[in-house]
Amino acid sequence: MSEIYQLSLFELVNKIKSKEISCEEATKSYVERSSKSKKLNCYVEETFDIALKKAKDLDQSFNPDKKLFGAPIAVKDLFCTNGVQTTASSKMLKGFKPQYESTVTEKLWNEGANLLGKLNCDEYAMGSSNETSYFGNVINPYRNDEDLVPGGSSGGCSSSVAANLTSATVGTDTGGSIRQPASFTGIVGLKPTYGRCSRWGIVAFASSLDQAGPMTKDVKDSALMMEVIAGHDEKDSTSAKKNVEPFSSKLTKDIKGLKIGIPKEYKVDGMPKEILDLWDKGIEISKSLGCEIKEISLPHTKYALPAYYIIAPAEASSNLARYDGVKYGFRAEGKDLIEMYENTRAQGFGDEVKRRILIGTYVLSSGYYDAYYLKALKVRRLIKNDFDEAFKEVDTILTPTTPSSAFAIGKNDDDPISMYLNDVFTVPVNLAGLPAISFPAGYDQKNLPLGLQLIGKSFDEQTILNNAYAIEQNINFKPNYKDWWI
Amino acid sequence: MSITKDTVKKISKLSRIASNEKFEENMIKDLNSILKFVEQLNEVNIDNVEPLASTVNQELIKREDEVKVVNKKKDILINSPSENEDFYVVPKVIE
């Protein structure tokens, strides 16, 4: 390793704590690299100057007790940051400066992390390719002949962690928005159990599904970040009253005897062989580590995506009603109040957001509620029951994270459904509120990274972290992109 | 069920999103394709199944009856496009 930015978060923090590296050096390293990487379009807002100044302050008030002391961290632009523009990558919130700090980011700063800036994402986290952002596409550091998407919605997060523009980050995951981009960029993404991390101060997409989680260079970093951002918050009525484990110190490669379920329904038609092979590789490694592999059934898997595309838009249609041009952000003119609303929302939201608002409005409207929304909630129950049954037999469930590797920008433009299918393996987890981690498992024939997903029992992040850690150590995945954009 | 132009008009109105010919045409196509996709749910037997709106299994968190927020007027108005220091200002409302 020659550059500071190549260190893992864990290594970096340890070197800062042992005074091998100063906070300023660490910050400089990431700021310089980020400044040279504008082509990837990861940042919506850069706070490099503030970060460099803060790094100096941190060096002055050296405190090795803080878990992330001196770590430069950029965060998804869905987290409200006090005094720093927060847009959810929408024109609607351009210029919006919250006068408050989200609970999750507050926890990062309390542990000594240093804000580098705000990372691009799909508009209001609605998308799987980062193409719906008002601030343009994010580019994946992995490429072949053409520019590839970094996945979404946390595309700025995945790209910037993969390209070493931040030591780690926090994203949000409503239907796969942490895990799918992690898989596309060869990094680790963890969606915690619903309720594990506070949603306070995160721009809401679908409240019953949204969950913040770490996106990191490796599993150990993921455990460390989890330790910091998890925890009960009195300001979030859906936040779980659960103790936070010291995930990173409890992390172990010893997973002997662990029962791992392989759901047969995830072997969908037309799945590329290389993904099946990778999945097998994960199974074989687990066996060799002394795990017991069991085939399980999650019979309602197929219906997760349709249910999700009712529930998430329904909640979104209501959550996004507050963006009306009155209190913050963009306002268009109109001759009366209604026209002002209609023009503001027509011009302020992009197409995908509008699509979802309209679908959500439709499925909740009089005469359609029972046929769509209520039915989807019932199917959601069945999906959760499937997992509950399965977890009577097994400790974790191993699946591919995505049905394909990263695709070219513009490839799925024509049909919203083909884009939605990206989330086929990740969405059931959100509906059931379970924790799941995606970690890089290898490359496909195009030399693009692919991830595997481990799903755990409610509030059992430790076991999936251990499981992923053990497999990760065996696979020994190494980024293989060149710095082509610099 | 399928979405017609009138439906798009109606739900655009309910959603307060200005609509025009082109928008409506695009949306009819997209929304119908999404609807067709989600209608797969009709295959599922949901008899006697309770809806699941939240996966959180705990008592509702409650707050004491205490005033903790004092005058935040500046904070809440600072981002308002109408730039008035006392009120949110909107085009005239006629009841």
Place this chain on the structure above:
Amino acid sequence: MSEKQFDYYLKGEKGDYEVVIGLEVHAQVLSKAKLFSASATQFGAEPNSQVSLVDAAMPGMLPVINKFCIEQAVKTGLGLNAKINTFSKFDRKNYFYADLPQGYQISQFKHPIVGEGKVILDMPYGTKEVGIERLHLEQDAGKSMHDQDPNHSFVDLNRSGIALMEIVSKPDLRSPSEVGEYIKKLRSIMRYLNTCDGNMEQGSLRADVNVSVRLKNSKNFGTRCEIKNVNSIKFMQQAIEYEARRQINLIEDGKEVDQETRLFDTKKQETRSMRSKEDAHDYRYFPDPDLLPLEIDEKYIEDLKKTLPELPDQKKQRLISDFKLTSYEASVIISDQAVSEYYEKVAKNSDYKLAATWLMGDLFATLNKEAKDITESPVSAENLAKMINLIKDGTISGKIAKTVFEEMVKSDGDPLKIVEDKGLKQTSDPKEIENIVDKILASNQDKVEQYKSGKDKLFGFFVGQVMKEMKGKGNPQMINDILKNKLK
């Protein structure tokens, strides 16, 4: 018992019409902080000074419920003899409006915290039971001001997020006066419970009024109109009268009544269709995903029951049995908790009946004249009791008492001292009275003859003469007795 019959029917060509009314009362919960945020609820604060980030619907802000508001709703439910639901839920009611920053109101749609109950009204034609359909908790909206600028409305969110109880009655009311009594009764119950101050001028109590008409004896309900947000009993009554007549005219003309939302124009005293509500409403209720179901246990309800004060109906029964009041007297006295407390203080320290008579007579008249509340009464309960005791022990006559009372209103002085200072003490010395009686009879021998030959009416003349001679201070009962004896 009163023989009065219910008679509020409106005449039409086709016959007499009955008016059917149901109310959705919005009662502001008495609490320090708002329903889902920690900002204050005080009335009359500087605009937008009591608005939290949650109330202003800032991105990422989340509601956390105020425990005390739940308690207040349950207490009110118990006061309405209603079923308390151990499981209830919060839903979002989605619509856009300038004073609704979230773009939805958090309310309870399918599972309200309180279910069916009832309220008893005392009407001149007997008691009337009004069914309560439900009570649920919801957020209040902010306030838009339209008259400060020709092209703009100004929005103040101080009220945004304050807890309201929406109390929905069954369509059991049949006249403006029943509506008046119903509102007064609800207000009195909530004031006893201290769950709502009932202050209609400040908007803490307001109602949507549903009105329909039908021919007397008809079984089917007519089409109803909803008159939004009426904030005084008088306006409710005027609105109902206007609206019922409007609907009857439509029916008589062979036209249909449209089911719609209307506004009451207090200046023109008429209702009109609301322009801003032209779009068909579709509120798209669904469970608020930021909140979990509200579950309360039986023990919580039982414990709250134990803390309830004596409520108006119970107090009325007690006043009737303990103080021998008539049903009418009791219902007047209990309608205001402060009045009933005043009464009990006076009654316990003097005479039940006289206390009621003086309270409802001279004291009410005085308060009315001076536009004062009982809590601001110029005459304290202690002094009124003392004065009544002076009547009882014969120190003053009822007539003199009026003079004493007038003095008390001016000074709230001790009645005994007033009597002494002004020399108003009654003469009850039988010797003295007898002397004067003898004197009067002696100087009116002719009248005595006439009386004895059958002109009974002259008795009053003799009493008057004696009283006059005694400067009004003679004990009237004794004068009566002595005169009767002498004239035998």
